Amino acid sequence: MTTVTTMTQWLRDPAPRSRLQARAGQLWLGWLRLRRNRLTVIGLSIVLLLLLVAAFAPWIAPHNPLAQDLSQRLLPPLSPGHLMGTDEFGRDIFSRIVFGSRITLYIVTLVALTAPLFGLIVGTVAGYFGGIVDQVLMRITDIFLAFPRLILALALVAVLGPGIENAVLAIALTAWPPYARVARAETLTVRSSDYIAAARLQGAGGARIVWGHVMPMCVPSVIIRVTLDMAGVILTAAGLGFLGLGVQPPLPEWGQMISAGRKFLFDQWWVATMPGLAIATVSLGFNLLGDGLRDVLDPRSSGK
Amino acid sequence: MTTPPDPVSIRPRLWPRLRGVAGVLVALAATLLGLLLVTFVIGRVVPIDPVLAVIGERATQAQYEAARLSLGLDRPVWEQFAIYVRDALTGDLGTSIRTRTPVADDIRRFFPATLELATLATIIGVILGIPAGVLAATKPGSLLDQAVRLIGLIGYSLPVFWLGLMGLLLFYGILGWVGGPGRLSSGYEMMFEFDVPRVTGMILIDTALAGQWAIFRNALSHIILPAGVLGYYSMAYISRMTRSFMMNELSQEYITTARVKGMPEWRVVWVHALRNVQVPLITVIVLSYATLLEGSVLTETVFAWPGLGLYITTALFSADMPAVLGGTVVVGMVFVGLNMFSDILYRIVDPRAR
């Protein structure tokens, strides 16, 4: 109890004694603001739940997600032993959704690591160096922006062949241009600031300044976008799965489960609806969290 | 399906430093050429052989070669590309390998369907989204705000194909409130075929022009559900952005001043604040419109809607590159064009813009 109180006091200290304390204090304040919004907390809980479910999938799932049993097919929800019913091969839908969370998390994580990073590099380089570099990079960004997104992803998957890694790559390649734009815009605003000039005077090279001084400035806005984009990523992955080009069966990818279940939609509604609800819940979670983060981190909307 | 790019990131100077019509045109041409090149390269590396898609199982090697030759696929890639660009400049987008009809004709057939759907969806999105966003912004944190936010975010989170099929089941299958899949019921489809001159290719407009109100009503009953589904997504996006812009605007000093001066609250919000966010708002709407104009493959599949997204996707799977290229060029042009349009509007509406 006392440690908690001391901790809180340390965090709330209006005159922080170290950089660490200042940062931690800021985070703490952010957390307090975040916590105030109930919807954001719900979003955070959903995302945490996803993490937990993915981590403990083998202990949570009552059945092997791949085990077929044609005599047990299309059982409705709440059948004995099958909380969410079974699919056309008699596989337990609940277990498949639990294991599917790993695939979703895997896709989301990989895309969240690659696309923003790539966009960040392109955007900051374009913004910092300007001139012809800017022109060329932004033209390329425009080309990818003007491309129909799902179609570009489809084309890339068609080129690379279906599969989880390729789906990730395809989604990442369609997702980076907006990050490049955000990063470039931010870079333009910090490029001429004093501390950059100071770094340049100290003899830092262009690459070093971009990497060490410009990029960190762009990170917060990128993080907000990432969170908001995650729902889109999940839905795009599901769309690819729906068209048969995402993660390959028998792996329990949610979009592909919906796709396989859609022919049962009117009679055995649960086959497609359960993964549909899973997708909706998780993307809602990411959206709520992203929305909340924006309110907290984005100075423009945090003002009363 | 896909989230439209954040407008804030796109709005600032789509054509930096390139002022004047000439510069804009050069950039436009460069973008389109790049778009074509990327599509072309993709087409060449897609492991689907377009010849196979049209000759069928029993074709002999000799027939295969003959078909390949007649499609011009024996030439070097760069030459194919050069020929394509040359023809495209004269408005000839080539002949679809799969449907055997000129791509330009196909697009004239499929694009109006998408245009009609996207336009109506955007109208729905604007009519519902802006008031919802404004109301939410006036009372942040209130129940209303939370509700708008939740409804919007749910719209963001639902897989469109699931929502579409469920909507069909409920409103068409069970309640019978709306027309079914496709743009018209069968009987009306034939009436449209025989009795209505094609002007725009958009059924609602063509029938209105011809005074064929029965067909018009039928078309409306068919489009309302897919437009409603897409409009929901559009509404989710627009309301969220409106809220964000309005929150920002309402915290400005001039608003406080206006309030202090005793201006009625509705006037403060709906006239003064809203007027000042119209610029970014237009960008948001245009962007969401552009995204819809790409054609939503999934919605079009579910609603048997003969639109551009479905056209490009089907073409892609049979490696029908002339069709894919043509479709992509049109979508790209629309996207770029709409962006320019919003840029121009931006200048007109907001004198502060450079």
Next chain:
Amino acid sequence: MLLDSTLRNRGAALAAALMLGTSPVALGAATPDDTLVIAAKIDDIVSIDPAEAFEFNGIDLLNNLYDTLVELDPERPGELVPGLAESWDVSEDGLTFTFTMREGVTFASGNPVRAEDAAFSLQRVIKLNRTPSFILTQFGFTPDNVDDLIVADGNTLRMTIDRPLAPSFVYNCLTALVAAIVDKETVMANEVDGDMGYEWMKANSAGTGAYVLQSYRPSESYLLEAREGHWRGDANLRRVFLRHIPEPSTQRLMLEAGDIDIARDLTPVDVEGMAGNDDVVITDDVGGYIAYIAINGQHETLAHPAVLDAMRWLIDYEGMANSFLKGQQMVHQHFLPRGYLGALEETPYSLDVERAQEILAEAGIETPINATLSVRNSQDRMEMAQSIQNTFAQAGINIELSVGAGAEVLGEYRARQHEITLQAWGPDYPDPHTNASTFAMNPDNSPDAGLTGILAWRNAWDPEDLHEMAEAAVMERDTDARRAMYEEIQRRHRDDSPFIAMFQSIDQTGMRANVQGFHTGGAIDNATYWLATK
């Protein structure tokens, strides 16, 4: 408040419908009385020119626009009846066929049908040399000799072939729509650069059929208009309107709502779901497609006879046919579909994992074996593939699925680059040779031969004496002897080839209860619209 409670009731109705699986209530959006409205997935149609069309949906359309010299009776599948030829005859040596044209038949243009038109139509196919021309070139025609070998002589057409084939085989081939008779005058009037009307025929018809093509919009719809003075008697319904509806669930909703009269791509689930609906009738016809897996002979382990044998025992034929393929596929383990001369209905193989393990152990095959199964990304194929993956694994054959677009999987198959591939084969004409010539014949197995149209070649499999047996069967004039020959070929093929035939397709067609006289054509014929009434 009133509105509110209505909504609540309807919500409850929805919930009930969802929970209990009751079918949605049908609506009264009727189709026009004089029009047959059909929903089908038709984006596979590449051509509607008889010289080029090969896809089932395109052939169904052509069947109603054109007629052939010899025809199949739509109401008694398999029976040959006179078409545009009133009678026919074959010479003693079996090489020369003479067809006497029916008098008084006209094309839709009003032009009379002459032997000259018939000769032109067949010559055109050979000269244009598109995919389906093989049906006629197997008689020895080439673009150079066809003008001499197919000759119009007054009211008769004389056709000379290169070897004494079974006459029934020749007649069967002539019922295929590739041998449809087109209106020479009309087609040639629309010729561009010596293309024999090829360009024009992409969007027009010039036949004697009961219907005339009014409009054709690829991947969207086609509209047929009945003509007056059709030689069989006029069609019952004035128009046929076919709409491209890709989703089966959507077709079902439209059928129940009465927006369409016929739905052609229903899934078993939809059929089951409509069981209680009196407004809808389901007809089952055996289809012509054989679903099979094939193993590439170049793959040493997989093509080992013991491994092939084990695989035959590792497929849950019954399990699949009784569950997710129910009503859509029936177990069928030979390459000739039911309905064809010599078709066999016995099913000696079934799922027996232990037996497969024994076979592998006896032959000293080491497991696990890893292999890739190529499959196209359609729902029913993916389901079959997953079941095969599951049962193969039980005997240590680990399958990885490689899913691709149809043309992609086909391209790999034609290039002999697959390991195992899941495919379906549809016959091209109503004679057993259509499948025997591709499953059991391979004139040259060398990689350079490039016989990409032949399934045995694609799997690098040399059928050895089966090839000669099949060649002898197509020359056999006695029908019973011919049947026995095909039966023997099939049994040996079933046990000793790298092909494992699994299922024959079933076509389930959903129709409004008032529709009568619509025939799908089953395994050997094509759809006929002109007899339909409603």
